[in-house]
Amino acid sequence: MAERILVAVIDSGVHPDHPHINAARLRPGFAIGTDGMVIEQGAIPLDRLGHGTAVTAAIQEKAPEANILPIRVFHDALRGSAMALASAIGIAAQQGAHIINLSLGTTNAAHAPLFADAIAGAPDALVLAAAQADGVPCLPGSLPGVLGVGLDWDIPRETFQWRDGQMIASGYPRPIPGVPQRRNLYGISFAVAQASGFAAALAQVHKTPAALRAALSSPPATA
Template sequence: MAHPPCLFYNVFAMRVRIGVIDSGVHAAHPHVGGVAGGVAILPDGREDRDYTDRLGHGTAVTAVIREKAPAAELFAVKIFHQTLAAPIGPLVRAIDWCVANRMRFINLSLGTDNLAHELVLRAALDRVHAAGAILVAAHEDGGVRWLPGSLPGALPVALDWDCPRGEYRTAALADGRILYRASGFARPIPGVPMERNLKGISFAVANVTGLLACEKGVGG
């Protein structure tokens, strides 16, 4: 089933708080237009106030969400520092930070295929669910089952290159959950072909987060 773009986000999406767990954000980027706040979770689990993005991935992901829900309150939660990799501890701390700070949506444009982390991520998802939040993450990509997006309690996303960037499609999974399918293209850059810009499952997740945040804002 295809779902058309949200048309009323400018007025109604303001209340929606979205935590973006990634490499931080360059808040002054014109496609981001500032954020409401954020935190960096260091590899040893300590918190730091410098959530500036030095890798670019988090900024691109945040720009996609901002495009879809421009009035939402965005919070950068930085766990990637030198590379796009982090221990499981900071990821769980980041999820818990989002819960403690009342995020309605938690965007995870990342994942792990390490099944040793399943139990701790299931417990984190239980805390997300208890708080009434929604964690959006990749379900599978290229035959790889990603955690936590493939676990019960997460909102699962898959790539659909044929889906327009302003829409998402849904299908039923075997466990009864709804799978959300979306474009993997990032926010367009004038003069740069879409195929040469950043793309992939990370941006399908961000597209879904932004569109759903818009809808939840409309619905109150």
């Protein structure tokens, strides 16, 4: 059997009992403190915020055969440290992640050197992150070596577009029956997650970052 693609989801953890989550595809993960040190490993880091679960669900919807490595950097709120994020990228690379999903980011340019070093330490992974936030370049998504993702509300969730070197996807997560889209979580986080899901589905064939980027640059036509 071919090796399964491993997607590292650096976020708030995951809730394995959520109906949109296939727990069989979750690998034991990590929790990272604000100082960048591992504070939990060897188990699934449980999500207390819901964000990481929704992000993981969006990825699994697009790539149900991929394995997921959850790495929690958000604990009590959707705020974390640059050191924790850089450490998480390094751990994802060490664990052999093919794709690293970063449905997060910062506009603080002071963190660029730290993130650039972390990305350089993950040459065998395709890292996806938001390219900008409200028109301001976002880190690490705007750095070389990262596949930046943009948001377009008019793109159907079933596909993506390629514009100016960026993947552009819908900002809506996997829908919850009976809940209007705008009452659910939504935004650039989910454009990134859906882009990672599309990438993971293609990565089963195009396993190197360079080959995967080439494949992604010819996306399917809009449905």
